[in-house]
Amino acid sequence: MNVSFVGIGLMNGSLSLDLQRLYPDAVMQGISRKEATLSRALDLGLIHKTGDLDHLQDADWVFVSIPVEAIASLLPRILDAIGEQTLVVDFGSTKAAICEAVKHHPKRAQFLAAHPIAGTEYSGPDAAVLELYKNKTIMLCETAHTRVALLDKAKKLFGQLEMNIREMDPVEHDKHIAYVSHLSHITSFMLGKTVLEKETDEQNIFDMAGSGFASTVRLAKSSPEMWMPIFAQNKHNVLESLTEYISNLNAFKDKLAADAHAELLAEMKDINKIKSILEHK
Amino acid sequence: MNVSFVGIGLMNGSLSLDLQRLYPDAVMQGISRKEATLSRALDLGLIHKTGDLDHLQDADWVFVSIPVEAIASLLPRILDAIGEQTLVVDFGSTKAAICEAVKHHPKRAQFLAAHPIAGTEYSGPDAAVLELYKNKTIMLCETAHTRVALLDKAKKLFGQLEMNIREMDPVEHDKHIAYVSHLSHITSFMLGKTVLEKETDEQNIFDMAGSGFASTVRLAKSSPEMWMPIFAQNKHNVLESLTEYISNLNAFKDKLAADAHAELLAEMKDINKIKSILEHK
Numbered sequence A, B: 001m002n003v004s005f006v007g008i009g010l011m012n013g014s015l016s017l018d019l020q021r022l023y024p025d026a027v028m029q030g031i032s033r034k035e036a037t038l039s040r041a042l043d044l045g046l047i048h049k050t051g052d053l054d055h056l057q058d059a060d061w062v063f064v065s066i067p068v069e070a071i072a073s074l075l076p077r078i079l080d081a082i083g084e085q086t087l088v089v090d091f092g093s094t095k096a097a098i099c100e101a102v103k104h105h106p107k108r109a110q111f112l113a114a115h116p117i118a119g120t121e122y123s124g125p126d127a128a129v130l131e132l133y134k135n136k137t138i139m140l141c142e143t144a145h146t147r148v149a150l151l152d153k154a155k156k157l158f159g160q161l162e163m164n165i166r167e168m169d170p171v172e173h174d175k176h177i178a179y180v181s182h183l184s185h186i187t188s189f190m191l192g193k194t195v196l197e198k199e200t201d202e203q204n205i206f207d208m209a210g211s212g213f214a215s216t217v218r219l220a221k222s223s224p225e226m227w228m229p230i231f232a233q234n235k236h237n238v239l240e241s242l243t244e245y246i247s248n249l250n251a252f253k254d255k256l257a258a259d260a261h262a263e264l265l266a267e268m269k270d271i272n273k274i275k276s277i278l279e280h281k
Helices: A009-022 A034-042 A068-083 A096-101 A148-160 A170-198 A202-208 A211-221 A225-232 A235-257 A261-271 A274-279 B012-023 B035-042 B066-081 B096-103 B148-160 B170-198 B203-209 B211-221 B222-234 B236-259 B261-271 B274-279
Strands: A002-006 A027-031 A061-064 A087-090 A112-118 A137-141 A164-167 B002-006 B027-031 B062-063 B086-092 B109-118 B136-140 B164-167
Touching: A002 A009, A002 A112, A002 B066, A002 B274, A009 A027, A027 A068, A061 A068, A068 A087, A068 B170, A068 B261, A087 A148, A096 A225, A112 A170, A112 B170, A137 A170, A148 A164, A164 B066, A170 A211, A170 A225, A170 A235, A170 B002, A170 B170, A170 B211, A170 B261, A170 B274, A202 A211, A202 B136, A202 B170, A211 B170, A211 B211, A211 B274, A225 A235, A225 B261, A235 B170, A261 B062, A261 B222, B002 B012, B012 B027, B062 B066, B066 B086, B066 B096, B066 B222, B086 B148, B086 B170, B096 B170, B109 B148, B109 B170, B136 B170, B136 B222, B136 B236, B170 B211, B170 B222, B170 B236, B222 B236, B236 B261
Parallel strands: A002 A027, A002 A061, A061 A087, A087 A112, A137 A164, B002 B027, B002 B062, B062 B086, B086 B109, B136 B164
Antiparallel strands: A112 A137, B109 B136
């Protein structure tokens, strides 16, 4: 089995570790603009050799896990370069623009748009971990546009990774994911910014920040190179979610300023129900 | 050793578990307005018997871990009821109003204002866990107003719990803690609210929410009965931190709307430095 990874950081690196366990004879090829990334991925055993975007004829799989604007711009070129049996799968956190970019490509049927709901706040080859994908959901979009045999092969592989497969329209995907993922990255970055601006004496953060703050600000450690393009590509939905979030914050602030304690208490109790929703997962 | 707990949930319940390991002969008394809490705390072995606020003469320690407005209003009555050698310690998340409430009390020297930077998003007796306080910071305020022998005894106990002791002015405490704790509770509650409002079909949250969202929204599970009074009592600082946070969000939104991608990228890279600060802890 020949696997080509376009981008070899957290997502593809972790995938390689799992695939090497499932398929010990698989040959892993890494493609990246950054020499240092390739060399680190070789050292870590995430890949066996390096390659380039224009020689993908022998690949059984091409997994594309790079910033989403690069996915959209490079996918046509990747599809141009693949062989008859190759399947290209992208792992981008947005799906509409990516599906749009290859809509009319003659090899559209050899592409599968995917978004695994998995990750950590770390990035790069050193962030790769075994079983990142286990028990996680993978969203597949426009599966009717992928050749049936290739789609079945992909579903089998995601099954071997013990992932839960769900299908969704790419426009719907981007709308929902803005709320449950993109927005929380922005709230975290802005929380980090607000505290950093205030606490010029870093010792105060160091001493007074507890596990609650660490949890809430965790996503502010995420890779700006990955996340800025996501916000840009999903701009419309992200702006909508931000507007609603800011409006809720302003309402909370006004109620607190007006000492509307009973109202605030009732509101917080209502929000508490997110506990049972999340813990059902 | 006689220990009285005013409130017997997450904070005092966890403390009781640790103290029972350190002092197997200690007698633990619980005081609460809620019968169900007392009965559950007895069942769980967090306390050995129940008591009331007006009979604290024989207590060596009285730990007060209840909503902060109740701490401020009940502390004078608790001090009235204690014996000559009793030390009263409060674990409230605000410190200025609480210190103010007992400023002129004749037994002020038998009170120590404390804030352990420890906790989880859960509450009540069932949330009590061993070693909640281990390796955590405890902020002490106005220690010069506590009788030296009692202060030394408290510091020794916090040392046995393996806590890091730090002293701070109560007004300064409330200012900093608004940023590194109170604000993140509000950002989390409002994130939960925004997503709940949007995602009326709970299945979408269930499937598409990953570990990043769970981490960012975790504090929205916190007890409204505990947190609403904290926001109210620290109103001035919380409003200030909220204003700055909302202003940062609006600026981010404006830049995204204006496609100021290079600026956003630079800003996010700058915020990334919170990683090294937090991981130094």
